[in-house]
Amino acid sequence: MTGTKTRILDTALDLFNRHGERNVTTNHIAEALGISPGNLYYHFRNKTAIVAALFERYRQQIWEWLPPPRGELTWQDKMHYLQGILESMWQGRFLHRDLPHFLHQDPELRAEYTRFVQDGMERGLHIYQGLRASGLIEASDEDLRALMVNTWVLAMSWPGLTHGLNPAAAENESLDRALLRQGIYQIVCLEAPYLRGEALDHLDAMKAEFRVGDSTENLLFTAFDASVREASNG
Amino acid sequence: MTGTKTRILDTALDLFNRHGERNVTTNHIAEALGISPGNLYYHFRNKTAIVAALFERYRQQIWEWLPPPRGELTWQDKMHYLQGILESMWQGRFLHRDLPHFLHQDPELRAEYTRFVQDGMERGLHIYQGLRASGLIEASDEDLRALMVNTWVLAMSWPGLTHGLNPAAAENESLDRALLRQGIYQIVCLEAPYLRGEALDHLDAMKAEFRVGDSTENLLFTAFDASVREASNG
DNA sequence: GGATTTTTAGAGTAATTACTCTAGAGGTCA
DNA sequence: TGACCTCTAGAGTAATTACTCTAAAAATCC
Incomplete structure (x- = not known):
């Protein structure tokens, strides 16, 4: 109970x-x-307290999925982190759409959220540095930082954008999952230019795993259509 | 009058x-x-009609700033497009934060917005293809599409994210502008791996132009602090 | 088993807010 | 001048909604 x-x-x-x-x-x-x-x-x-509690829960779950790296990172670690990002996006899909309003009104919550973003950036940067130390990534410090920011923005914004365009996803879990997989595909493409060694060897397989829809047509929207078909068939 | x-x-x-x-x-x-x-x-x-009208206005302005390319594109064209994206972000900063709610309730507006995203992706893709034809960019069709999607997401989400973290920007135009410049920096970094020829020659200068804050510290947040200082000094 | 504390119900309210309605001002044209 | 149309004022309302208050049930403790 x-x-x-x-x-x-x-x-x-x-x-x-x-x-x-x-x-x-x-x-x-x-x-x-x-x-x-x-x-x-x-x-x-009040209602804000509910939202704040949900955010706190979300934060803890993310930290579980994205533990700080210990020593050198392998290719499998990288895949595991991607999976973690996917799950985080899934869990927090409502938050990044609706939280801004509460951040606007509640300075305390805003401070916590700012801290959350800072920690997330720092943690993500350590992961990228771990991958670089293992020779899976090659990039300057500055490029790595910029990459981290872009990855963060993409991961946080993707669910909101796709739901805005396709509200049916809210009622259709498999469609929603497909959209999120597409988001991971975008992150993979974001990182692709910096991959080296074993990571580069697996790049095509990785793209194939997360790619949704027919790549010869408009990417974003055939993904949606294909997902709709798939979801309504299953 | x-x-x-x-x-x-x-x-x-x-x-x-x-x-x-x-x-x-x-x-x-x-x-x-x-x-x-x-x-x-x-x-x-009703209120939705106001939002819809603002969206329509926004769309027209974007199309003015980002005309479809005619023939080969030069380095100057590229800079001009970046400027256009910057202005678009500035104008539409509230929309991408608050529009989703109305998309949820108004199917007609949602259809228009979907169309807008489709057109935007298509137009952006043409621009990237124009740059590729001029030898300023090198990328496969698939990579170009993925890049376009990421550029779009970044441009649309950046203002909302930064305002959520830093609401003072809403009352402080110069701070707001600084945050947007940082967004352009992120887009430049996004495209960087694909640049060639003259574009590559100008990359460092371009980064320098849009970079905000001290690159040796945490990128996103020193950018904020630096902007706050700059804005309150000036 | 009585006292005390925690948890729950549910009716109610004060405030907000998108929107309406009527009447009239101001301009235009014959 | 008078008819007509566009535009505006401003009081008002119906509906929503976050939140309160009191009392009673349920659990806990001694």
């Missing part, structure tokens, strides 16, 4: 992801959960 | 950019403009 507090967060996250935080009232959450509004406010003093 | 309709859009855009669309009511717009709510609703049947 999980606690009410946890169940509130679970339900809120689900509703936020599906309908967007702005379209989900606290009464909706309570109703979906079968509890009273009063009960909900007993556990969270 | 500009028309009331235009003035409503101007004021709405300004308020949306500064405070976020969600925090700006139609009554606020009317009041800031010195007209009555009834008057506002005489010109726009």
